[in-house]
Each structure stands twice: as structure tokens, then as C-alpha cells.
Amino acid sequence: MKTYDIASIPGDGIGKEVVPAAIRVLQAAENVHGGLEFKFTEFPWSSEYYLEHNQMMPDDGLDTLKNFDAIFLGAIGNPEIVPDHISLWELLINIRRHFEQVINIRPARTFEGLSSKLANPKDFDLIVVRENSEGEYSEVGGTIYQGEDKIAIQNAIFSRKGTERAMNYAFALANQRGKKVTSATKSNGIYHSMPFWDDVFKDVSNPFPEIQTEQFHIDALAASFVTQPERFDVIVASNLFGDILTDIGAAIMGSVGIAPAANININGKYPSMFEPVHGSAPDIVGKDIANPIGQIWTAKMMLDHFGETDIGDQLLRAIETVIQKGVVTKDIGGKATTNEVTDEIIKQLRRA
Structure with missing residues (x-):
């Protein structure tokens, strides 16, 4: 037993x-x-x-x-x-x-008999691998001053160790599934952390030539979750981006429940x-x-x-x-x- x-x-x-x-x-x-x-x-x-x-x-x-x-x-x-x-x-x-x-990790997929919020959902079966320990949800920051002068500072922390860890997990998972990994980024708008994320993704992907890779800016990726979720297999994302994407995934399935x-x-x-x-x-x-x-x-x-x-x-x-x-x-x-x-x-x- x-x-x-x-x-x-x-x-x-x-x-x-x-x-x-x-x-x-x-x-x-x-x-x-x-x-x-x-x-x-x-x-x-x-x-x-x-x-x-x-x-x-x-x-x-x-x-x-x-x-x-x-x-x-x-x-x-x-x-x-x-x-x-x-x-x-x-x-x-x-x-x-x-x-x-x-x-x-959070999966999302179609079920026969379950009414999606999408008008014409095609079969999709995706899973988001979310870095869960740092990124935008770090505790680093603080506030200064009071009243109308009050300032809040929130630092996003991206370590190579933590970023590689999430990406390696995503590639290992894709090896068991559809052999495709999509990286959620925003390197055209976030100056330091997202170009760093992109560089690490390129390095991690090199030992996996059999895995198809792509990078999506998070705004376009969120839209594609709604318009063409069937194109995705494994998505790897930072703490905040993964959190948002997975709620969209739940919504297009039919219910967060x-x-x-x-x-x-x-x-x-x-x-x-x-x-x-x-x-x-x-x-x-x-x-x-x-x-x-x-x-x-x-x-x-x-x-x-x-x-x-x-x-x-x-x-x-x-x-x-x-x-x-x-x-x-x-x-x-x-x-x-x-x-x-x-x-x-x-x-x-x-x-x-």
C-alpha cells in the first residue's frame, strides 16, 4: 500500500x-x-x-x-x-x-460539452509555466514621503538562476507534449529585465533543437490567447505575465471555476x-x-x-x-x- x-x-x-x-x-x-x-x-x-x-x-x-x-x-x-x-x-x-x-503551472484546454467564451473555439490544449518566486512579485521596494508627494517604488527582480529554472522546466514539459515553447516577453517596452529574459531564453533553448520556439510580447500574446489559443503548447512567463495569462486561459475555457x-x-x-x-x-x-x-x-x-x-x-x-x-x-x-x-x-x- x-x-x-x-x-x-x-x-x-x-x-x-x-x-x-x-x-x-x-x-x-x-x-x-x-x-x-x-x-x-x-x-x-x-x-x-x-x-x-x-x-x-x-x-x-x-x-x-x-x-x-x-x-x-x-x-x-x-x-x-x-x-x-x-x-x-x-x-x-x-x-x-x-x-x-x-x-x-496552469493548464487550459477545451472540453467537449463545455461552452467557451470564444465565439468559435478550436481545440486548444496549452499550459503556462510561470516563474513563481521573484520577478514582478518581489518584496523589494518601499514608499517615501506623504500626501501628494508620496512615492511608491516596486522593484522587479530577475535572477539568471530563477529565470533558467522556469525555462528549463518549460522545455522539459514541452518534450512530453507538443514540442513547442512560447516565451512571454515585453523587451520593446521594459528596458532591463525583459531583454535579459530574452537572452536567457535564447541560451536555454540552444540544447533543445527539436523544440520549436517563439517569442511574443505580452500584449500580443494576451490577444492571441483569445483569437488563436490553439497555436500554443507550453508558454513560459514571468510571475506577473504568467498570472495574467492563466486567468485568460481559465476564461476562454469557460469559467475560472x-x-x-x-x-x-x-x-x-x-x-x-x-x-x-x-x-x-x-x-x-x-x-x-x-x-x-x-x-x-x-x-x-x-x-x-x-x-x-x-x-x-x-x-x-x-x-x-x-x-x-x-x-x-x-x-x-x-x-x-x-x-x-x-x-x-x-x-x-x-x-x-
């Missing part, structure tokens, strides 16, 4: 609804596979936890999490009670940085963290209409990370079948509840 110890952090809002749903699916996967066991330990760290303890996680939170095989996160944020810069930086980004989760993500530690020192792209959606909490597919597809990415690709592929096929049957939530044109979608995915998984 192969056992995986997983830290579960449902977090805020609908995270408390979709994480239990995805756990039910993974427990069903145990029975389908026969040689797997998932042990979940839940932690209540959230905005509500902050109100009670004045911190998003306890002082020893990272020491506790580092012993798990993976972290399964729902959603963080409730700006009505805790400002986002506190909730995200003290929990989500805190985990990403301390556990050296230097790569963020189905989009998954993974924060990957590549050196094996710490666990990786898996979370859907969507937020906490406080406006639909408690209505049993939250789309669980994003969290369940995220579980598939976690299975792949463990090397359990067979059961991961079975899970994705179960999701595909449920979408084709139209057993989906309101955000993607259906009438099913969170639990009904989850039950149907489990049903299809067992049939497989």
Missing part, C-alpha cells in the same frame, strides 16, 4: 466546500486503484483564523507543513474582514516562498502545493453551487506530481465525461449542485 500524507487547508469561502468534494473523489480513487491511500490532515488557517489569532497561521505552521507529501489548498481571501495583502502574503505566498515552490494550478518545489526539500485558480467567491458560499471541477482537476495534477499518472488520467477522463453529459454547475451553463457534480465524477471514476 502506497500512502500519501497530505495537508488540507480549505481556507476561506467556497474552499470549505470544494476541498471536501475533491477529497471524496480522491478517496474513491483509492478504491479504484487498490494500492493507494491518502491521509488528509486538515488545518483551519483562514481569514476567520486571523480574526481569532491575529495571524493567518501559527508560528510553527511552516514547520508543521514541511513534513507532508503535499499541500492541498482551497481558496484564501475575504477582503471584507482581512485585507488581501495580509491574507495572501501571510499564508499563500508565505508557503510558496519558504517551501521554494519556484514553478507554477474549472481551472487548476500547482506550485512546484523542484529540489525535493519541501512539499509542493496544489490549488485551483478561483478565489473564495464569498457571494456564493453555502448555496451548494460552487464548481468543484477546479479543485478536482487540481487533485489530478497532484496525482501526476506523485507519479500516479494512470489514476490521474482516469480522473481527468471522468471529468470530461461529466462535462459531456452536462452534469455541471450554473457557472458553466448547468443546473447541478456542487455535490451532484462530485457524485457524478465519482460514479464515472468507478465505472472506469
Whole structure:
């Protein structure tokens, strides 16, 4: 029996609804596979936890999490009670940085039966590799002066090590997929960091003559995600550019509610963290209409990370079948509840 110890952090809002749903699916996967066991330990760290303890996680939170095989996160944020810069930086980004989760990957693809926001979507199947540790989201900067003279300075930090790391990951991924890597840049407008990014991309691509490469300025690339997403395979991007592109990817699929993500530690020192792209959606909490597919597809990415690709592929096929049957939530044109979608995915998984 192969056992995986997983830290579960449902977090805020609908995270408390979709994480239990995805756990039910993974427990069903145990029975389908026969040689797997998932042990979940839940932690209540959230905005509500902050109100009670004045911190998003306890002082020893990272020491506790580092012993798990993976972290399964729902959603963080409730700006009505805790400002986002506190909730995200003290929990989500805190985990990403301390556990050296230097790569963020987010796929987007068409599904038969899923209505895209595009008028004439062609089949697309792309994945964005986002540098996840530095770039535009660095902590370097500050403010000076007050009132109308106040100045905010935010420095973007691009190291060769961090940039190469993301690009090498993208090329390795493309080798398993469509053998094409697109680089998101803006060297015609950002004077220092983006020409540096372009130079590193050229150097990293040299040992991969079998991989087709191209560079797109981020504004044109964002437009092409809408007009011709089928032309892309693997896209490598900086922290900010990758963040924006992946929300576009979720939108053209049909809903941010189905989009998954993974924060990957590549050196094996710490666990990786898996979370859907969507937020906490406080406006639909408690209505049993939250789309669980994003969290369940995220579980598939976690299975792949463990090397359990067979059961991961079975899970994705179960999701595909449920979408084709139209057993989906309101955000993607259906009438099913969170639990009904989850039950149907489990049903299809067992049939497989």
C-alpha cells in the first residue's frame, strides 16, 4: 500500500466546500486503484483564523507543513474582514516562498460539452509555466514621503538562476507534449529585465533543437490567447505575465471555476502545493453551487506530481465525461449542485 500524507487547508469561502468534494473523489480513487491511500490532515488557517489569532497561521505552521507529501489548498481571501495583502502574503505566498515552490503551472484546454467564451473555439490544449518566486512579485521596494508627494517604488527582480529554472522546466514539459515553447516577453517596452529574459531564453533553448520556439510580447500574446489559443503548447512567463495569462486561459475555457494550478518545489526539500485558480467567491458560499471541477482537476495534477499518472488520467477522463453529459454547475451553463457534480465524477471514476 502506497500512502500519501497530505495537508488540507480549505481556507476561506467556497474552499470549505470544494476541498471536501475533491477529497471524496480522491478517496474513491483509492478504491479504484487498490494500492493507494491518502491521509488528509486538515488545518483551519483562514481569514476567520486571523480574526481569532491575529495571524493567518501559527508560528510553527511552516514547520508543521514541511513534513507532508503535499499541500492541498482551497481558496484564501475575504477582503471584507482581512485585507488581501495580509491574507495572501501571510499564508499563500508565505508557503510558496519558504517551501521554494519556484514553478507554477496552469493548464487550459477545451472540453467537449463545455461552452467557451470564444465565439468559435478550436481545440486548444496549452499550459503556462510561470516563474513563481521573484520577478514582478518581489518584496523589494518601499514608499517615501506623504500626501501628494508620496512615492511608491516596486522593484522587479530577475535572477539568471530563477529565470533558467522556469525555462528549463518549460522545455522539459514541452518534450512530453507538443514540442513547442512560447516565451512571454515585453523587451520593446521594459528596458532591463525583459531583454535579459530574452537572452536567457535564447541560451536555454540552444540544447533543445527539436523544440520549436517563439517569442511574443505580452500584449500580443494576451490577444492571441483569445483569437488563436490553439497555436500554443507550453508558454513560459514571468510571475506577473504568467498570472495574467492563466486567468485568460481559465476564461476562454469557460469559467475560472474549472481551472487548476500547482506550485512546484523542484529540489525535493519541501512539499509542493496544489490549488485551483478561483478565489473564495464569498457571494456564493453555502448555496451548494460552487464548481468543484477546479479543485478536482487540481487533485489530478497532484496525482501526476506523485507519479500516479494512470489514476490521474482516469480522473481527468471522468471529468470530461461529466462535462459531456452536462452534469455541471450554473457557472458553466448547468443546473447541478456542487455535490451532484462530485457524485457524478465519482460514479464515472468507478465505472472506469
